[in-house]
Amino acid sequence: MHTSSLFSASKSPKRLLEEKFISFLESCKTQKQLLQIQSQTVSHxxxxxxxxxxxxxxACCRITRIDYARQVFDRISQPNVSVWNAMFNGYAQKDLSFEVLLLFKRMRSFDVMPNCFTLPLVLKACVVVKDLRQGQELQCFSIKTGFRSNAYLGTKLIEMYSCAEVIASANKVFCEMVEKNVVTWTSMINGYLLNKDLVSARRYFDLSPERDIVLWNTMISGYIEMGNMMEAKSLFDQMPCRDVMSWNTVLEGYANIGDMEACERVFDDMPERNVFSWNGLIKGYAQNGRVSEVLDSFKRMVDEGNVVPNDATLTLVLSACAKLGAFDFGKWVHKYGENLGYNKVDVNVKNALIDMYGKCGAIEIAMEVFKGIKRRDLISWNTMINGLAAHGHGTEALDLFHEMKNSGIRADKVTFVGVLCACKHMGLVEDGLAYFNSMFTDFSIMPEIEHCGCVVDLLSRAGFLTLAVEFINKMPVKADAVIWATLLGASKVYKKVDIGELALEELNKIEPRNPANFVMLSNIYGDAGRFDDAARLKVAMRDTGFKKEAGVSWIETDDGLVKFYSSGEKHPRTKELQRILRELKSFNILRDGEHFL
Structure with a gap:
């Protein structure tokens, strides 16, 4: 007879039945299976x-909705500590920390004694919700009940006090711990880093009897977050062994300080790359204004084929497409994302698609993507509203704003930029002012410079320049160059020389060496027949020593994105392009007055 048979024979029928159901529950994968097992559990x-x-x-916490799991829990008349722990863990997995704390209070009211698995779960909830008082009570309870020596519990206490910025208490817990492992040391060092005490963190790092890769990475990250890239790289070079996270940490550190050359060197030297490595490089290019290299890196990533992009990758690349107006590339990324399946489930990718299509002028496609989102978040609504407003679809933008409010989504400051922009394009002065006032009265949103700029533009376009000046003087924020330039431009349209002079006076305080402002007022003087004043301004502009910068645009071609300057000299094929221009003109394809380069 086999040994397993002997053991089975010695077990009672009840125990065999228990083990059978435990096995079923632990291997259960679907809700349908779970409900069948639950039914049998009740019948037995x-x-x-x-x-x-x-x-x-x-199993209910893992497979079903958490509220259903709670219903099952509540049907258990006298749950033991393991049942309570299962429910605690379920809430913790769903990031429902307040529910953990409420359930713990109920547990104590039933006089159920927590065990070594309970307290860390509850302490973690205290950390998340920053409930220091209850955390301290748990610490006292752990001392009274003999759990003080538990290393995991001590680590959670260190984490709690560190997050609450009571680093002295964290250190006291650390020093009183009988047994410390590398996780404990890492938690204490991370606590000092959270509290900006780099010196103490490094001292404990040097004292640590054991250092794993996580501890090394933690210390390196601390240096990077404090802006000390030199020490971070020095520590990185001392590591006995490195994992991909170590490399990624240093790579992102260089990207954050704008040293993309060093970032590229680290990336090229990496023995292994994952999706976070690529994302770090791509994000570095994006945040340092090297947008075209975002697309180049993505193409390289896809061509190499070793790492599959994730939703964050696609979001970064689509954002770059939006900035460059790279419509065809963006469409290709859209199709690529669909093939990966991100477009079906990830709202961030869909939001990025709406933004990209909107900024590339394909507002109809943007709306199709928007309508295809089953669970729209605030960013979805804001992106679509702003896209519609920017392209002159003011009525649709305002209709969508009201639809958003009716759906229960509360507007934020970004929403109102789109709403005010829609009013601006439609010339809805009264409505625009009403929306502006409702920001604070109805939504408790303090208007910022973008909102004020929209109102100034709205009033200026409608010819209410005096009212615009009054609004500027009463604004809750100081007017910037964009606002005064808006007023200056409107002064030319409506031939308001006095307001143009005021605008230039203010612009000279903000950007005294910008020749474009002088050009604008000079044109206003010319339109008003004040040629002496126009000539005087031209002399003043010349005295600044600055020339107006050449305009630049990106054109998407078969060879990728090409940058064109209005002066033309910077393009390597200027002569060839000018020849084609002359040919087009000879065939009357290009009208007189249209220029190229």
Missing amino acids: ELLQNDYVAPRLVA
Whole structure:
């Protein structure tokens, strides 16, 4: 007879039944299977069983909605500590920290004694919600009940005090711990880093009897976050062994300080790359204004084929396409994302698609993407509203704003930029002012410079320049160059020389060496027949020593994105392009007055 058969024979039928259901519950994958097992659990009177009940609650937390798991939990008349722990863990997995704390209070009211697995779960919840008082009570409770020596519990206490910026208490817990492992040391060092005490963190790092890769990476990250890239790289070079996270940390550190050359060197030297490595490089290019290299890096990533892009990669690349107006590239990324499946489930990718299509002028496609989102978040609504407003679809933008409010999504400051922009394009002065006032009165949003700029533009376009000046003087924020330039431009349209002079006076305080402002007022003087004043301004502009910068635009061609300057000299094929221009003109394809380069 086999040994397993001997053991089975020695077990009671009840125990065999318990083990059978435990096995079913632990291997259960679908809600349908779970409901069938639960039904059998009830019929076999195992719902109150001390061994089966915890597994049932854990399975419900894992497979079904958390509120259903709680219903099952509440049906257990006298749950033991394992059942409570299963429910605690379920809430923790769903980031429902307040529910953990409420459930713990209920547990104590039932006089159920927590065990070594309970307290760390509850302490973690205290850390998340920053409930220091309850955390301290738990610490006292752990001392009274003999859990003080538990290393995991001590580590959570260190984390709690560190997050609460009570680093002295964290250090006291650390020093009083009988047994410390590398996780404990890492937690203490990270606590000092969270509290900006780099010196103490490094001292504990040097004192640590054992250092794993996580501890090395933590210390390196600390130096990077404090802006000390030199020490971070020095520590990185001292590492006995490195994982891909070590490399990624240093790579992102260089990207954050704008040293993309060093970032590229680290990337090229990496023995292994994952999606976060590529994202770090791509994000570095994006945040340092090297947008075209975002697209180049993505193409390289796809061509190499070793790493599959994730939703964050696609979001970064689509954002770059939006900035460059790279419509065809963006469409290709859209198709690529669909093939990966991100477009079906990830709202961030869809939001980036709306933004890209909107900024590339394909507002109809943007709307199709928007309508295809089942669960729209605030960013979805804002991106679509702003896209519609920017392209002159003011009515649709305002209609969407009201639809958003009716859906229960609360507007924020970005929403109102789109709403005010829509009013601006439609000339809805009264509505625009009403929306502006409602920001604070109805939504408790303090208007910022973008909102004020929209109102000034709205009033200026409508010819209410005096009212625009009054609004500027009463604004809750100081007017910037964009606002005064808007007023200056409107002064030319409506031939308001006095307001143009005021605008230039203010612009000279903000950007005294910008020749474009002088050109604008000079034109206003010319339109008004004040040629002496126009000539005087031209002399003043010349005295600044600055020339107006050449305009630049990106054109998407078969060879990729090409940059063109209005002066033309910077393009290597200027002569060839000018020849084609002359040919087009000879065939009357290009009208007189149209220029190229």
